[in-house]
Amino acid sequence: MASSIKITLRNKPNKDGLFPIAIRITKNRKSTFIYTGHYIDKKHWDSKKTNVRKSHPNSVRLNNLIASKLAEAHKTLIDLQANDNVISSKQIKNQISNPLSSKSFNEIAKAYIEELKTNNKLTRMASDQVRINHVIEFSKSNDLQFREIDEEFLRRFMSFLKVKKSNSQRSIVNALVVIRTLYNRAIKMGVIERKFYPFGRDKIQIKYPETEKIGLSAREVEAIEMLTDLTTQEQHTRNVWLFSFYLAGMRVADVLKIRWSDVHDERLHYRMNKNEKILSLKLPKKIFPILAVYEVDKKRPHDFIFPEMKKADLKNLQDVLAKTKTATKKFNKYLVRLAEKAEINKKLTMHIARHTFGNISGDNIPIQTLQRLYRHSSITTTINYQANFIHKDFDEALDKVVNFGN
Missing domain, CATH: 1.10.150.130 (Tyrosine recombinase, N-terminal domain)
Structure with missing residues (x-):
C-alpha cells in the first residue's frame, strides 16, 4: 500500500483550547503524527484546503511553514522508498523528525x-x-x-x-x-x-610517527632478578613484571586474570583478553618460585594467582578495567624504584616487559615462533614489532666501514 503524508489539525486541544497542526503519515493503514509545535483555534482552519484561513493573524507565515514541512517530508519519503520499499509509518516519521543530514x-x-x-x-x-x-x-x-x-x-x-x-x-x-x-x-x-571527506592525498594525511621501543638487556633483567632487601610491594611488583617477561611479555591485563585452574601439567592454558585467542605455553622453570610465593593464599582452584582481581566485580567489565588501570599505575610506581636499585637508566614499566622480551630474543627466534608467542594475528605485525630490536646487520655494516684501520 502507498504511503501518504498530509497536513491536519488534530482533535486534541491543549489547556488553552487550541488545536495542534500536525503532519499525518499513513502506511498500511497505520498512522503516526509529527507535530509542528503550532496551535490554532478551529475556526481558523480550512479542512478542505488543509491550511490556515486568512482570518488568522499569522496565516501567511503558518502556511509557508506548512508547505515547507510537507515538501521536506515528501522528499524524505521519496529517498526512503528509493532505498527500501519495506518501511513503516514510524520509520518515515523518525527520518523526517530526525533526518540523517x-x-x-x-x-x-x-x-x-x-x-x-x-x-x-x-x-x-x-x-x-x-x-x-x-x-x-x-x-x-x-x-x-x-x-x-x-x-x-x-x-x-x-x-x-x-x-x-x-x-x-x-x-x-x-x-x-x-x-x-x-x-x-x-x-x-x-x-x-x-x-x-577531509582525509587523504592533498588533504589531511594520517601518518604514525616512528617510536623507539627500548627493552632491557639480559644483564639488566638479571640485575632485577638478583635484587635483595625489597619491600613487600617491591617484591610483588618484581614478581608480576618477571611473570609477564617470562611469558613473552604477556600484557598486564592478562597476567592479573590468570587463575590457578589455568595452570596444569606445567603449562599455562589461557584465553587472552585483547583478542580472545586461546594460548598454551610451557611454563619456564623461573616461574615456579614465583607461583610458590602466592600458593600459600590459594583457597580454591579457581582463585586468581595475583591478588589485584580478587575484589573485582567480574560481571562489571568497567570495574575490572578500573582495577587493572589502578594496579598498572601502582606497579609502574614501584618499577621506578626497582630500576633505581638495579642501577638501570632505562625506563621501566609493565609494558617494557614486552619490549624486553623482543630485545633479548632479537633475531635468534624464528619470526613465526615469535608471532605465536606474541599472539599477533598477522605475521606482518610481528615483523614490524621485532624490527625495533634487530640491529645486528646494521651494527656489522657500520663496523665494516668505520673500522677500516683494523
Whole structure:
C-alpha cells in the first residue's frame, strides 16, 4: 500500500483550547503524527484546503511553514522508498523528525562509544571517549556538524591538542584516527557526502610517527632478578613484571586474570583478553618460585594467582578495567624504584616487559615462533614489532666501514 503524508489539525486541544497542526503519515493503514509545535483555534482552519484561513493573524507565515514541512517530508519519503520499499509509518516519521543530514558528530560518536561498550572493548572505549571529548571541547559545540570538520578545522584541532593539551604526536594521530572512523561512518549512513571527506592525498594525511621501543638487556633483567632487601610491594611488583617477561611479555591485563585452574601439567592454558585467542605455553622453570610465593593464599582452584582481581566485580567489565588501570599505575610506581636499585637508566614499566622480551630474543627466534608467542594475528605485525630490536646487520655494516684501520 502507498504511503501518504498530509497536513491536519488534530482533535486534541491543549489547556488553552487550541488545536495542534500536525503532519499525518499513513502506511498500511497505520498512522503516526509529527507535530509542528503550532496551535490554532478551529475556526481558523480550512479542512478542505488543509491550511490556515486568512482570518488568522499569522496565516501567511503558518502556511509557508506548512508547505515547507510537507515538501521536506515528501522528499524524505521519496529517498526512503528509493532505498527500501519495506518501511513503516514510524520509520518515515523518525527520518523526517530526525533526518540523517542533521545528525551531529556527537550523535554519531555516542552511537560508536555505545557499540564499543556493547562489544566489551572497554579499554578502547575509554581512550576514544577522551579523544571525542577533546573534539567537542575544541569546537565549543555539542551540535558540531560533519560539514564543519574540514581541513582547516583539523589543522587547528591538531594545534589545540599539541599546545593546549600537550599531546604527543602519537596521541594527536590517534585522535585523528577516531575522527576519520566517525567520518567514514557518517558517509556510509548518508549523513555527509564523500566529496567533503577531509582525509587523504592533498588533504589531511594520517601518518604514525616512528617510536623507539627500548627493552632491557639480559644483564639488566638479571640485575632485577638478583635484587635483595625489597619491600613487600617491591617484591610483588618484581614478581608480576618477571611473570609477564617470562611469558613473552604477556600484557598486564592478562597476567592479573590468570587463575590457578589455568595452570596444569606445567603449562599455562589461557584465553587472552585483547583478542580472545586461546594460548598454551610451557611454563619456564623461573616461574615456579614465583607461583610458590602466592600458593600459600590459594583457597580454591579457581582463585586468581595475583591478588589485584580478587575484589573485582567480574560481571562489571568497567570495574575490572578500573582495577587493572589502578594496579598498572601502582606497579609502574614501584618499577621506578626497582630500576633505581638495579642501577638501570632505562625506563621501566609493565609494558617494557614486552619490549624486553623482543630485545633479548632479537633475531635468534624464528619470526613465526615469535608471532605465536606474541599472539599477533598477522605475521606482518610481528615483523614490524621485532624490527625495533634487530640491529645486528646494521651494527656489522657500520663496523665494516668505520673500522677500516683494523
